[in-house]
Amino acid sequence: MATEGLIYPYTTPALGATLELAPGVLWVRMPLPFKLDHVNLWALRDTDGWTLVDTGVCTQQAMAVWEQLFDEVLGGQPVTRVICTHRHADHAGLAGWLVERFGCQLWMPQTEYHACNAARLQGREAPARELEFYRRAGWSASALEYFSTHYGGITSMVSPLPQAFRRISDGDVLSIGEHAWQVIVGQGHTAEHACLYCAELDLFISGDQVLPLISSNVSVQASEPDANPLGDWMTSMLRIRDRVSDSVLVLPSHNACFAGLHTRINDLVQTQQYLLRQLQAQLSEPRRSVDIFKCLFGRDIGMDDGIVLALATGESRANLNWLIAQGCVEQQYDAAGVEWYRAR
Numbered sequence: 001m002a003t004e005g006l007i008y009p010y011t012t013p014a015l016g017a018t019l020e021l022a023p024g025v026l027w028v029r030m031p032l033p034f035k036l037d038h039v040n041l042w043a044l045r046d047t048d049g050w051t052l053v054d055t056g057v058c059t060q061q062a063m064a065v066w067e068q069l070f071d072e073v074l075g076g077q078p079v080t081r082v083i084c085t086h087r088h089a090d091h092a093g094l095a096g097w098l099v100e101r102f103g104c105q106l107w108m109p110q111t112e113y114h115a116c117n118a119a120r121l122q123g124r125e126a127p128a129r130e131l132e133f134y135r136r137a138g139w140s141a142s143a144l145e146y147f148s149t150h151y152g153g154i155t156s157m158v159s160p161l162p163q164a165f166r167r168i169s170d171g172d173v174l175s176i177g178e179h180a181w182q183v184i185v186g187q188g189h190t191a192e193h194a195c196l197y198c199a200e201l202d203l204f205i206s207g208d209q210v211l212p213l214i215s216s217n218v219s220v221q222a223s224e225p226d227a228n229p230l231g232d233w234m235t236s237m238l239r240i241r242d243r244v245s246d247s248v249l250v251l252p253s254h255n256a257c258f259a260g261l262h263t264r265i266n267d268l269v270q271t272q273q274y275l276l277r278q279l280q281a282q283l284s285e286p287r288r289s290v291d292i293f294k295c296l297f298g299r300d301i302g303m304d305d306g307i308v309l310a311l312a313t314g315e316s317r318a319n320l321n322w323l324i325a326q327g328c329v330e331q332q333y334d335a336a337g338v339e340w341y342r343a344r
Contacts, residue, residue, distance in 0.1 A: 004267065006212055006260040009249070016065045018043070018073050021249065022201050024177055026073065027257065030056035030065060032090055039090040040253050042205055043069075045177045049078040053196065053205055054085055054253065057093035057157040066094070081176075083168070084108045085207035086193040087116035089157045091253065096159035106165040107174075109185065111192035113165050116158065124152035133222035136339045137313050138288035143303040147310065154307075168194055181205075184243055188233020189216040197244050204248040204261060210240065213255045215268055219314025220321055230322040234269055241265045279319055280328050283343040289316040 013019040015031040015038055024045030029038055042053040056062040070076065079102040084092040086109070099106050106113075126148040135144060168174070170185035179200050186193045186209035196205040208216050218233045246262040258264070275296055282295050293301045293312050296319060301312045320341050323329035332340050 005263040006258045008256045008258050010257055012256045030062055046080045049080040050074050051081040051176050052079055053083045054091040055094035055098060057089045058159040078102050080104050082106050086190040087112040089154050092116050093158045096161045099162045106162050107168050108165050109192040109194050110167045117161050119155045120158045126151035130222040136337055138290035138338055140303045184240060186240060187236040188218040188229045202248050204244050205251045208253045211252045211254055212258045217311050217315055218318050220317035228321050228325045230318040237265050237269055280323055280343050283329055283341055286340040286342045288340055289313050292316050
């Protein structure tokens with residue numbers, strides 16, 4: 001099947017099932033309890049067992065799937081290493097459980113390890129800075145109340161991380177079984193997202209950095225309201241395009257494995273640049289972060305949309321901050337401290 005220049009050479013396995021993509025490289029389709037109902041994980045045959053790349057969320061369902069796979073697919077061989085591409089719960093949620101079960105080591109970018117730990121330990125009470133961040137973005141009182149009431153649900157799906165880990169960084173080369181996998185760090189979706197590239201097998205584990213059917217969420221966080229993650233994202237996407245062969249099979253965290261990496265990166269970056277131009281034109285009149293959803297996402301997002309509203313607001317702010325960094329847009333405040341944006 002080919003879609004917009006991409007080729008999908010494999011039939012997607014069912015939830016809880018696996019598919020061998022190359023000798024000793026297994027695609028694991030792990031169920032998620034969300035609207036996005038799956039995350040793709042990877043089991044790589046190592047010298048004395050298996051290296052796992054990403055883990056799924058910490059739920060009884062996910063643990064049961066792993067237990068079945070240990071017996072029926074991995075041949076009873078141990079997990080010798082757990083690699084997490086980044087901090088989010090669907091990627092690191094079961095890292096602690098797996099490390100404890102097999103007595104192995106967690107390998108992870110330093111920034112992602114500490115961010116994951118901090119989020120897990122923060123608890124279920126919404127910090128005042130986050131509520132103020134969203135209030136200034138234009139949220140209603142009811143939206144703020146819903147956010148506060150439901151805060152921390154996703155981070156509760158992360159098992160306690162081990163107190164020690166092995167740091168991986170951009171440019172590191174990991175020896176996994178008979179093959180070398182190079183760490184290539186992407187930015188924007190998170191601060192230090194680790195992708196893995198095996199030139200010998202022509203495989204690229206892209207995580208959430210490059211996805212075939214959806215774009216990665218690139219958001220400004222309340223803890224760093226003036227950051228420019230969209231600038232980081234565009235720079236790192238072009239760097240990935242330059243460092244990874246276009247012939248690779250891309251192993252993304254969501255949807256299906258595909259060929260056409262450079263086509264997909266070019267399309268994502270060009271689409272983003274088009275949206276920024278559209279947004280700048282729309283800002284001929286002052287608007288808040290919550291007023292530009294339709295311009296960016298093609299639809300309105302209501303104040304009752306829960307986590308989607310938070311993701312959309314963070315992404316809107318990322319687009320606005322990029323335009324501010326380019327000197328194209330200025331930020332102003334009204335009497336209530338709500339932020340308004342207007343093209344210069």
